[in-house]
Amino acid sequence: MKKRGMGRxxxxxxxxxxxxxxxxxxxxxxFWVILSTFQEGGSFSLNNYISLLDSVYFRxxxxxxxxxxxxxxxxxxxxxxxxxxxxxxxxxxxGMMMALAIFPMFTxxxxxxxxxxxxxxxxxxxxxxxxxxxxxxRPQSLLYNEFSMTVGFVQLFxxxxxxxxxxxxxxxxxxxxxxxxxLGATRLVAFLxxxxxxxxxxxxxxxxxxxxxxMTAYTTPQLLGAxxxxxxxxxxxxxAMSLRDWAQASAVAMVMIVVTLAVSTLFNRLSRRIxxxxx
Amino acid sequence: MPLxxxxxxxxxxxxNIILRGFNLEVEKGEFVSLLGSSGCGKTxxxxxxxxxxxxxxxxxxFGGRDITHVPLHxxxxxxxxxxxxxxxxxxxxxxxxxxxxxxxxxxxxxRKRVMDMLALVDLEGFEDRYPREMSGGQxxxxxxxxxxxxxxxxxLFDEPLSNLDAKLRVRMRVEIRRIQxxxxxxxxxxxxDQEECFAISDKVAIMNQGVIEQMDTPANIFNGPKTEFIAxxxxxxxxxxxxxxxxxxxxxxxxxxxxxxxxxxSAVKACIRPExxxxxxxxxxxxxxxxxxxxxxxxxxxxxxxxxxxxxGEFAVKAEQDHVYSIxxxxxxxxxxxxxxxxxxxxx
Amino acid sequence: MKKIAALVLAxxxxxxxxxxxxxxxxxxxxxxxxxxxxxxxxxxxxxxYEPFMALTGCTxxxxxxxxxxxxxxxxxxxxxxxxxxxxxxxxxxxxxxxGKIDTIDASKLTNLGxxxxxxxxxxxxGYGPAYTFNRLGIVYNPAECPVEIKSFADLWNPELADxxxxxxxxxxxGPLFYYGVAAAFGLTPGADxxxxxxxxxxxxxxxxxxxxxxNNTITMLNQGEICAAVLLDYSYTTxxxxxxxxxxxxxxxxxxxxxxxxxxxxxxKNKELAELFIDFYLSYDVQYAEAMDGVxxxxxxxxxxxxxxxxxxxxxxxxxxxxxxxxxxxxxxLPAWTERWNETFGVK
Numbered sequence: 001m002k003k004r005g006m007g008r009x010x011x012x013x014x015x016x017x018x019x020x021x022x023x024x025x026x027x028x029x030x031f032w033v034i035l036s037t038f039q040e041g042g043s044f045s046l047n048n049y050i051s052l053l054d055s056v057y058f059r060x061x062x063x064x065x066x067x068x069x070x071x072x073x074x075x076x077x078x079x080x081x082x083x084x085x086x087x088x089x090x091x092x093x094x095g096m097m098m099a100l101a102i103f104p105m106f107t108x109x110x111x112x113x114x115x116x117x118x119x120x121x122x123x124x125x126x127x128x129x130x131x132x133x134x135x136x137x138r139p140q141s142l143l144y145n146e147f148s149m150t151v152g153f154v155q156l157f158x159x160x161x162x163x164x165x166x167x168x169x170x171x172x173x174x175x176x177x178x179x180x181x182x183l184g185a186t187r188l189v190a191f192l193x194x195x196x197x198x199x200x201x202x203x204x205x206x207x208x209x210x211x212x213x214x215m216t217a218y219t220t221p222q223l224l225g226a227x228x229x230x231x232x233x234x235x236x237x238x239x240a241m242s243l244r245d246w247a248q249a250s251a252v253a254m255v256m257i258v259v260t261l262a263v264s265t266l267f268n269r270l271s272r273r274i275x276x277x278x279x
Numbered sequence: 280m281p282l283x284x285x286x287x288x289x290x291x292x293x294x295n296i297i298l299r300g301f302n303l304e305v306e307k308g309e310f311v312s313l314l315g316s317s318g319c320g321k322t323x324x325x326x327x328x329x330x331x332x333x334x335x336x337x338x339x340x341f342g343g344r345d346i347t348h349v350p351l352h353x354x355x356x357x358x359x360x361x362x363x364x365x366x367x368x369x370x371x372x373x374x375x376x377x378x379x380x381x382x383x384x385x386x387x388x389x390r391k392r393v394m395d396m397l398a399l400v401d402l403e404g405f406e407d408r409y410p411r412e413m414s415g416g417q418x419x420x421x422x423x424x425x426x427x428x429x430x431x432x433x434x435l436f437d438e439p440l441s442n443l444d445a446k447l448r449v450r451m452r453v454e455i456r457r458i459q460x461x462x463x464x465x466x467x468x469x470x471x472d473q474e475e476c477f478a479i480s481d482k483v484a485i486m487n488q489g490v491i492e493q494m495d496t497p498a499n500i501f502n503g504p505k506t507e508f509i510a511x512x513x514x515x516x517x518x519x520x521x522x523x524x525x526x527x528x529x530x531x532x533x534x535x536x537x538x539x540x541x542x543x544x545s546a547v548k549a550c551i552r553p554e555x556x557x558x559x560x561x562x563x564x565x566x567x568x569x570x571x572x573x574x575x576x577x578x579x580x581x582x583x584x585x586x587x588x589x590x591x592g593e594f595a596v597k598a599e600q601d602h603v604y605s606i607x608x609x610x611x612x613x614x615x616x617x618x619x620x621x622x623x624x625x626x627x
Numbered sequence: 628m629k630k631i632a633a634l635v636l637a638x639x640x641x642x643x644x645x646x647x648x649x650x651x652x653x654x655x656x657x658x659x660x661x662x663x664x665x666x667x668x669x670x671x672x673x674x675x676y677e678p679f680m681a682l683t684g685c686t687x688x689x690x691x692x693x694x695x696x697x698x699x700x701x702x703x704x705x706x707x708x709x710x711x712x713x714x715x716x717x718x719x720x721x722x723x724x725x726g727k728i729d730t731i732d733a734s735k736l737t738n739l740g741x742x743x744x745x746x747x748x749x750x751x752x753g754y755g756p757a758y759t760f761n762r763l764g765i766v767y768n769p770a771e772c773p774v775e776i777k778s779f780a781d782l783w784n785p786e787l788a789d790x791x792x793x794x795x796x797x798x799x800x801g802p803l804f805y806y807g808v809a810a811a812f813g814l815t816p817g818a819d820x821x822x823x824x825x826x827x828x829x830x831x832x833x834x835x836x837x838x839x840x841x842n843n844t845i846t847m848l849n850q851g852e853i854c855a856a857v858l859l860d861y862s863y864t865t866x867x868x869x870x871x872x873x874x875x876x877x878x879x880x881x882x883x884x885x886x887x888x889x890x891x892x893x894x895x896k897n898k899e900l901a902e903l904f905i906d907f908y909l910s911y912d913v914q915y916a917e918a919m920d921g922v923x924x925x926x927x928x929x930x931x932x933x934x935x936x937x938x939x940x941x942x943x944x945x946x947x948x949x950x951x952x953x954x955x956x957x958x959x960x961l962p963a964w965t966e967r968w969n970e971t972f973g974v975k
Contacts, residue, residue, distance in 0.1 A: 060973075117850050121850045121852050123850060223843065226835070227795060238965070241696055241699055243797070243962055244702070
């Protein structure tokens with residue numbers, strides 16, 4: 001009996017520092033910030049939020065953030081699935097393939113933005129090809145707009161999606177797709193009916209990571225976007241750093257948190273439809 | 280004409296060639312087993328037939344057609360995996376119906392065929408269960424049902440009973456054989472369990488290092504193994520050399536042995552089962568008598584197992600327990616003439 | 628023994644000599660923390676920090692970032708965390724509003740008499756001096772630009788569609804540009820805000836980028852994304868090093884500009900050292916070196932620069948032509964202007 005009691009105390013003692021740290025440095029400040037957004041001049045007020053929702057500018061920025069994040073998540077899923085499937089099933093040099101896949105995560109934002117300038121710029125490679133092949137008369141505006149931002153997001157977060165999917169796909173036994181094939185399923189059908197449903201939990205994890213990443217990314221919209229393609233994160237920066245309006249900045253941040261949580265929950269619900277066994 | 284022919288197959292990858300110049304013929308309606316220990320190439324052969332891999336050289340002929348390059352999903356062969364490979368996210372019904380869905384069978388007909396098949400494998404009432412809610416034996420039957428419901432031209436089994444306990448294995452192998460005979464399909468069955476395959480097969484192909492050493496009915500193999508490997512595989516434990524001299528067969532110590540089996544060559548390795556060796560006192564007067572000394576005596580209940588040292592090697596003997604000889608006892612062994620199987624030295 | 632003795636003696640000598648030298652330095656052991664620009668860090672280190680450290684024996688810790696971020700940092704910092712702040716005039720005003728700017732004893736600044744009169748105490752008596760001027764102009768690439776640009780008004784030329792970059796209102800040069808736009812059309816900031824924003828709305832089709840980073844804008848210029856950008860004079864030096872053909876324009880509407888200033892932060896524990904540093908910044912050697920390296924235009928009246936080095940500095944006669952906005956007015960209106968700016972440029 002004594003031993004059991006001791007063990008419990010030791011356990012609590014070990015986790016106490018961690019819990020304390022998170023409480024003091026994350027939970028309490030977060031709670032404080034949440035409270036502060038509901039105050040104006042010391043008393044309870046919804047003005048911070050009302051003024052946001054009133055602003056046409058904010059509504060556009062909000063819509064854009066959500067729209068681009070969802071779009072990027074969708075693109076990452078579309079591109080990530082075949083890539084992860086290939087690496088999981090067919091690749092001889094799995095380690096090297098994985099390294100290539102996650103490589104973008106290690107480049108700095110400034111270098112990435114410059115590289116995109118070289119590729120998508122007015123005089124960039126893509127435009128040179130488009131005009132050179134006679135597809136367009138003049139160079140197209142491929143940069144500093146929602147297109148380039150989406151491209152930047154996808155490049156940045158595709159590795160997350162691939163890694164999430166890879167983890168789940170590796171756990172799917174190969175004989176399942178073989179069984180499907182022996183029963184008459186083409187590779188595509190086997191993928192859609194067997195691999196895809198069983199990968200859904202990885203897809204959800206990846207989607208949540210990508211969506212959250214896109215919603216909160218700052219440097220990519222900053223360097224690849226324009227003033228008329230602002231997103232919530234650049235808006236928070238403007239309020240906080242340029243105007244030092246902490247109340248408004250916090251309100252925008254709260255909106256970001258709520259949206260991210262809502263969308264993540266939605267993804268989880270959807271996944272359960274596709275695969276009843278999904279966690 | 281055989282239903283399935285494998286001609287001159289070479290298969291393997293990189294430096295690992297598993298089959299070389301491999302040939303196999305299976306008749307329609309036959310239940311053929313590929314028997315051997317790990318690495319002999321039986322699974323490789325089965326997977327080639329199924330279409331999971333392609334041979335480097337050679338051809339596969341089915342029903343007169345060359346199907347070597349026909350893709351997996353068009354072969355219409357049922358495959359039962361060792362691990363069952365049930366789709367975890369689908370119910371039993373959906374699992375079994377999968378192949379029918381691929382063939383775009385109309386709903387009503389599909390339902391009937393699935394339910395009939397479930398009844399056949401004794402899983403009525405399980406349609407809405409998920410694989411994870413079922414026992415190993417039940418899952419095995421789902422796998423079986425799923426493969427058979429598509430009415431395949433050929434059924435392929437890859438050690439389907441290995442993961443079950445002994446009692447269940449015996450029951451299930453009887454079931455499989457019964458259903459095969461009832462529905463009349465051709466089956467190729469891979470296993471490493473000799474008793475299992477002998478119990479249910481029409482023909483057995485014993486494989487060793489990528490080659491079929493003997494393919495025959497179980498009885499013929501059991502009674503007439505063609506190589507020492509096979510002999511050991513089917514239970515012959517005692518081997519001794521015989522040389523032909525002057526019209527008679529002599530052991531290494533010069534004793535004459537009478538054989539009833541005809542054989543070729545002038546030197547053979549003879550083998551005999553422990554059950555077919557008589558044991559008695561030195562003056563018993565057995566035919567094909569070999570004197571010896573008991574080294575080990577083990578009481579097994581109904582039988583007694585002896586290891587007896589003789590001039591021509593150590594013999595394992597299994598005798599009834601009417602008289603038990605103790606260690607060190609001098610005995611004579613009698614090799615029953617028509618139970619001695621000679622194997623030509625060229626085959627050893 | 629003798630060798631060891633000699634070694635020990637030499638060591639003692641060396642230590643005492645260094646100690647003696649160190650003790651000569653009046654501020655040995657003290658640390659001066661300055662908040663400054665991130666731009667040209669290595670040249671600042673070479674021309675200012677190292678000589679000062681050698682002179683006084685103190686250690687300089689430089690914290691560099693963009694103006695707006697630094698204002699936040701200093702406003703939120705504890706007393707004594709920063710000693711000196713080197714920042715643009717608009718931001719000095721913001722810090723003064725927060726009570727973060729300390730007074731300076733002008734008698735301690737021996738170099739004060741040698742700098743332009745309007746640079747001595749721009750924020751009022753008792754506050755810090757300016758050490759450099761800058762003015763807003765236009766940099767364009769004559770090879771790419773379809774038209775010649777001589778004024779802010781020229782930027783409205785429809786041939787420049789999607790081809791220019793202007794500073795965001797929240798950028799350092801943003802308000803300067805706002806005044807320039809007002810001047811281009813005979814309007815007054817504040818009273819004519821509606822009209823000014825109407826004009827900016829007209830400019831929108833030409834604006835490819837509303838920049839917050841001058842460096843990225845120069846890259847865009849180099850890549851041919853834009854052909855012209857509204858920039859502060861010191862950016863021209865960087866731009867020219869990439870392409871010497873770029874042209875600098877002093878806009879016809881006038882030279883809107885500002886000062887960068889040196890001030891002591893309230894609560895500094897090293898006020899004496901800080902004032903010494905500020906004086907040092909205005910010394911001939913430092914100002915000359917900075918001018919020669921193209922970092923900052925000099926604010927001393929006794930510095931003569933040749934045409935090449937004077938080329939884009941706000942220097943000589945131009946100093947007197949500088950039009951400085953009322954920074955109090957700007958600070959007051961900035962939130963409203965920012966919102967309207969967002970609505971003009973931020974909304975599709």
